[in-house]
Amino acid sequence: MPAAPSACRSFRSASRSKWMRSSRLRADPLDPGRQGFAHRGLHRWPEIPENTLTAFAAALELGAGIECDLRLTADHRIAVYHDADGKRLSGRDDRLIDCTSADLSQWDVAGKPVPLIxxxxxxxxGRVPLLLEAKVEGSELWNMLAALRxxxxxxxxxxxxxxxDPRVSRWLKTNEPGWQRGLVIQDALPPMKRWAALRLADPTFASVQVAALGKPWVAKLRKRMPIHSWTSRTRDxxxxxRAFADAAIWEADGRP
Structure with missing residues (x-):
């Protein structure tokens, strides 16, 4: 939802000054620079479909970091794909978890294949930082983490x-403590559930919905860890x- 006019003026005032950073002493290890993270790659339907190698190549050409989605296949490979099934992008009813990587090679996303990680x-x-969002459902969790690792x-x-899912970050803390691990947080998540998720996940960074920016809990969290915010789609x-987070996860007119 667009911000109120007065709030927008304050954001624009901040944008004209130096890029605002939190009071953390430690720099963001995943800092993508002023180009932020291209959400699902630099995509434009149908010419450049989301989460395809074409979209990722376009982001690389811009010099932007890349955010993308990961799903587990039936043969325990990791596909770069957002949805649980192929309806929206491929016109298929198949669930991705029921398909092997060979099956996925037959899927058509506006003329592009579904890539593997x-x-x-x-x-x-290594040219730009990556934000890899693990999409997990129920019993997929442990197989997904093993395959991703x-x-x-x-x-x-x-x-x-x-x-x-905060269990992803918790597993990484135990098994790969040197890796950067993040919790994705919706604005609508109730405070107690948010507190419990953060406590279980113990992340090194957070990915927070744009609608939550400017709220006290985000400012408090930003003093402890970098905040990347999704999905920036407009200039507002x-x-x-720019005013309340460390990096944008953006598409369309939401480019930093």
Whole structure:
């Protein structure tokens, strides 16, 4: 929802000054610079579909960090895809978790294939930071984490793994404590559930919905860890992120 006019003026005033940072002494290890993180790559439907190698290549050309979504396949590979099924993007009723990586090679996303995470890592090759959002449902969790750990184990570029599910960050803290781990937080999450999720996850960064920016709990959290904010889609969103967060996860007119 657009901010009130007075709030917008204050955000724009902040944007004309130096990029605002929190009072944390430690820099953000995933800092993407002034270009922020391109949400699902730099996409534009249908010419450049989201979460495809074409979208990621466009983000690389801009020099933006890349945010993308990960899902587990039936043969325990990691596909770069947002939805649980193929209806919206591929016109298929199949659930991704029921498909093997070979099955996915037959999917068509506006003329582009569904990439596997290995292809994404090969393409990026450490040039920009990555925000990898693990999409997990129920019993998929442990298989997803094992597959993801194997897939990125030898990657030498900067990356952070994040999820709405706090168990992902907790598992990473126990098993890969040196990796950057994030909790994705919706504005509508009730305060007690938010507190419990943060306590369980113990993340090194948070990915917060744009609608929550400017609220006291976000400012307090930002003193402890970097805040990346999704999804910035308008100029007002971009001004708000600039004032109250460390990096934008953006698309369309929400570019920093």
């Amino acid at each position: 290995e292809q994404l890592l090969w393409l990026v090759d 194997h897939a990125v184990a030898n990657y030498r570029g900067r990356f952070g793994i994040m999820s709405f 969103d971009a001004d708000k992120v």
